[in-house]
Amino acid sequence: MSAPAATGQTPLRVGLLGCGTVGAAVAQALSTRPALYAERVGSPIEVCGIAVRNVDAPRELHAGLSGLLTTDASSVVHGADLVVEVMGGIEPAQSLVRLALEQGKPVVTANKQLIAASGQELVEVARQQATSLDYEAAVAAAVPVLRVVRESLAGDRISSITGIVNGSTNFVLDMVARHGLGFAEAVERAGQLGYLEADPTEDLDGLDAAAKIVILARTAWMVDVGLADVHREGIAHLTDDDFEAAASCGQVIKLVASAWASGDPAHPHVEMAVRPVALGADDPLAQVREGRNGVVIEAESAGLVSLFGPGAGGPETASAVLGDLVNAACRLRQ
Numbered sequence: 267m268s269a270p271a272a273t274g275q276t277p278l279r280v281g282l283l284g285c286g287t288v289g290a291a292v293a294q295a296l297s298t299r300p301a302l303y304a305e306r307v308g309s310p311i312e313v314c315g316i317a318v319r320n321v322d323a324p325r326e327l328h329a330g331l332s333g334l335l336t337t338d339a340s341s342v343v344h345g346a347d348l349v350v351e352v353m354g355g356i357e358p359a360q361s362l363v364r365l366a367l368e369q370g371k372p373v374v375t376a377n378k379q380l381i382a383a384s385g386q387e388l389v390e391v392a393r394q395q396a397t398s399l400d401y402e403a404a405v406a407a408a409v410p411v412l413r414v415v416r417e418s419l420a421g422d423r424i425s426s427i428t429g430i431v432n433g434s435t436n437f438v439l440d441m442v443a444r445h446g447l448g449f450a451e452a453v454e455r456a457g458q459l460g461y462l463e464a465d466p467t468e469d470l471d472g473l474d475a476a477a478k479i480v481i482l483a484r485t486a487w488m489v490d491v492g493l494a495d496v497h498r499e500g501i502a503h504l505t506d507d508d509f510e511a512a513a514s515c516g517q518v519i520k521l522v523a524s525a526w527a528s529g530d531p532a533h534p535h536v537e538m539a540v541r542p543v544a545l546g547a548d549d550p551l552a553q554v555r556e557g558r559n560g561v562v563i564e565a566e567s568a569g570l571v572s573l574f575g576p577g578a579g580g581p582e583t584a585s586a587v588l589g590d591l592v593n594a595a596c597r598l599r600q
């Protein structure tokens with residue numbers, strides 16, 4: 267990343283698609299740390315529009331940002347130099363990301379379901395238009411696992427990736443294991459605290475974790491895999507008896523996502539799974555608490571590389587979005 271001088275430059279205009287927990291955190295950071303971004307990018311970064319479904323929905327934004335809210339998402343894309351998509355879901359996110367890329371504009375997204383479903387196709391559009399699509403925030407939020415897999419371990423041979431990549435279910439399982447809540451009560455508590463997705467089955471049935479392991483597997487092995495290839499079992503069917511049985515053996519149940527390669531290293535066969543696993547108390551993943559994430563990557567030369575940290579939350583996910591944004595803005599300036 268270059269850090270050219272920041273004086274007297276035309277601002278880079280960022281169009282924000284979505285203003286939920288993550289979008290609001292991105293907007294707040296951009297408006298409260300202008301000098302930091304101007305210094306790192308070499309031009310000021312300004313938010314030029316924020317597309318939302320309902321302009322009047324309650325949200326915590328200061329007046330300068332509230333004035334940028336609009337329901338006309340296409341106009342936000344048209345008016346921007348770079349686009350940040352944090353609306354989630356497949357449509358209209360997919361069409362808007364495609365529109366931006368077709369206009370040659372870099373896109374940063376935190377949308378795991380979109381990237382798992384159409385990431386390869388959208389990356390190809392970006393490539394054809396000589397622009398970029400970045401999505402570090404889509405997997406494990408503030409934990410920079412995609413960058414490590416793609417860049418730091420680019421010269422190594424990864425054999426497996428195993429992790430806790432869904433913070434909500436980890437919160438539920440941790441409440442049961444360490445705080446003694448019944449399973450149903452822990453799910454209810456997670457919902458009350460806003461930990462669960464709008465559709466809780468995304469978390470509880472392992473769909474969210476499946477999307478993330480698909481993205482990790484594609485990044486590690488450049489294979490054409492999708493959600494349908496994941497052997498998936500969620501935690502919704504677990505009972506208090508299951509947790510008691512695990513505890514009596516000194517184990518904790520975690521929702522573990524894993525991907526592993528076998529066969530010819532040049533054309534590996536990749537398998538993926540998401541399932542509840544009873545881990546020994548000394549397993550590094552057994553130590554992952556509350557809504558945090560942890561990922562262990564095994565590579566031929568590096569051995570075991572472990573990454574742990576916040577895997578969800580507004581400012582935490584915004585941290586990863588902003589990292590991608592600063593890098594994309596630097597490339598744009600160059």
Ligand code: HSE
Nearest residue numbers: 431432433434463578
């Ligand atoms: N529901 C997701 C999780 C949010 O709990 O990990 C972050 O992707």
